Amino acid sequence: MKEITGIRIDPADTVGIVLQAARAGDCIRLGTEQVTAAEAIPANHKVALRDIPVGEAVYKYGCPIGYATAPIKRGEHVHVHNLDSEQMLQKG
Amino acid sequence: MGFIRPDGRVGIRNHVAVVANCGCGSGLVMRVAAQVPEAVPLIHADGCSSPGEYVRWKRIIKGVLSNPNLHSAVLLGVGCERYDAREIAAQVSAETGKEIAAYVSQDDGGGEAVIQKAAEKTRQLLRAAAECRRQPAPFSSLIFGTECGGSDALSGITANPAVGHVSDWVAAQGGTVLLSEVAEFFGTEEILAGRAVTPEVGERIRRMIYQEEREVRACMGANASRIIERGNMDGGLTTIQEKALGCIRKGGTSPITDVVEYAEPVGTGRGLVIMHGPGYDPASLTGLFACGAQVFFFTTGRGNPLGFPAAPCVKVCSNDGTFRKVGGARGGMDINAGLVVTGALSMEALKDQCLDMLKAVCSGRETASEQHRYGGIMCIFSPTRAF
Numbered sequence: 001m002k003e004i005t006g007i008r009i010d011p012a013d014t015v016g017i018v019l020q021a022a023r024a025g026d027c028i029r030l031g032t033e034q035v036t037a038a039e040a041i042p043a044n045h046k047v048a049l050r051d052i053p054v055g056e057a058v059y060k061y062g063c064p065i066g067y068a069t070a071p072i073k074r075g076e077h078v079h080v081h082n083l084d085s086e087q088m089l090q091k092g
Numbered sequence: 093m094g095f096i097r098p099d100g101r102v103g104i105r106n107h108v109a110v111v112a113n114c115g116c117g118s119g120l121v122m123r124v125a126a127q128v129p130e131a132v133p134l135i136h137a138d139g140c141s142s143p144g145e146y147v148r149w150k151r152i153i154k155g156v157l158s159n160p161n162l163h164s165a166v167l168l169g170v171g172c173e174r175y176d177a178r179e180i181a182a183q184v185s186a187e188t189g190k191e192i193a194a195y196v197s198q199d200d201g202g203g204e205a206v207i208q209k210a211a212e213k214t215r216q217l218l219r220a221a222a223e224c225r226r227q228p229a230p231f232s233s234l235i236f237g238t239e240c241g242g243s244d245a246l247s248g249i250t251a252n253p254a255v256g257h258v259s260d261w262v263a264a265q266g267g268t269v270l271l272s273e274v275a276e277f278f279g280t281e282e283i284l285a286g287r288a289v290t291p292e293v294g295e296r297i298r299r300m301i302y303q304e305e306r307e308v309r310a311c312m313g314a315n316a317s318r319i320i321e322r323g324n325m326d327g328g329l330t331t332i333q334e335k336a337l338g339c340i341r342k343g344g345t346s347p348i349t350d351v352v353e354y355a356e357p358v359g360t361g362r363g364l365v366i367m368h369g370p371g372y373d374p375a376s377l378t379g380l381f382a383c384g385a386q387v388f389f390f391t392t393g394r395g396n397p398l399g400f401p402a403a404p405c406v407k408v409c410s411n412d413g414t415f416r417k418v419g420g421a422r423g424g425m426d427i428n429a430g431l432v433v434t435g436a437l438s439m440e441a442l443k444d445q446c447l448d449m450l451k452a453v454c455s456g457r458e459t460a461s462e463q464h465r466y467g468g469i470m471c472i473f474s475p476t477r478a479f
Contacts, residue, residue: 007433009249017245017328019433044245044328044411061248063279065334066317078330085317085331089278090305 098189114139244327248338
């Protein structure tokens, strides 16, 4: 079990990024906060800082970057398999 | 220190360009360039057969020729294209005071004959350019182009904020800063509009971004949020909004004074201006150059090697792993912003390094891609089709 450095950009963010690849069980330290990686997370990818239910906005840079398309648990990898933003774009 | 042109604009390079007036003349331009390797060839694939583009193309070619990094140029036309090279050259010469020579293949002997005439003229212009010397010039004469290509999840927290610091500095000096790549603004409409100097500019920003979103959705349907590249995703970016929130940081924090069209002449002293253009880097750099940008700061997470033939393109790499993987300076990278997250460099030191690089490049220091001659390409953005 390794300690991995992460970054939370804004206090309102619900995801942080890991600066090195994390494996399940690694301890991710983001400033004073700590999250256990629930699964493998590639370097510079996002880790959920709390549970995010389907449809709820995901925040990074203090702004919505999309919404969960599958239930997300704290510590999980957040990427194309559980995060999308298509509904946020202007419709015709 | 720069080259003060007859119209008062300041170049930070002193190139003589050989420019294709239309795509069909590009082969001739490359033959001239092969004979006169010190000249900068600017070839492209447009200039004809797209009735929706004729007005725009004239603006773009004139903008490229007017850029003060060019001491002078030879414009090579074919003869049947919509805009006569001689007419465009005469207009740019009258407006800028620079010598823009024109040849038209079908009138000037064709093939070998026009190549020889153009090559001889190019050599003559290079001899004249060699007489020019740099003189002191204020940073208010700078039009600073910003670009990102091959972004990754670190771009928004290392390279882009550092370039944003330089953008703020240039604006404070009385220069102009250009921020573009509208598809990379999705999700930031309210942030950017909120920084507009007037509600009217704010409304134009929103309309521009919303229209681009509609066009992306029309093209991509349910996958529209993935209008980001495979490299962006591998690098940790998941949605266009996530990418955009990082991208806009390279424009800094100044108020946004205007929105200009692709390749619209923008002038100095304008502060932060948005150019309405594509995220596609070759086309974006060409548009910014035609607006008048003399220098680009280009952030990359994945190691994009693209430069521009007639303007220095400083590469700021967001990711230390990438910087080393592509060979640092040999990969065309100038600044390793990724050191900020490894702890080897503070953000303050990175900002200073970027600003010092701008000053040095403006006074003649070559970028990594200039030293290695990685060049770039003149690529005109043409949203309507050829027939």
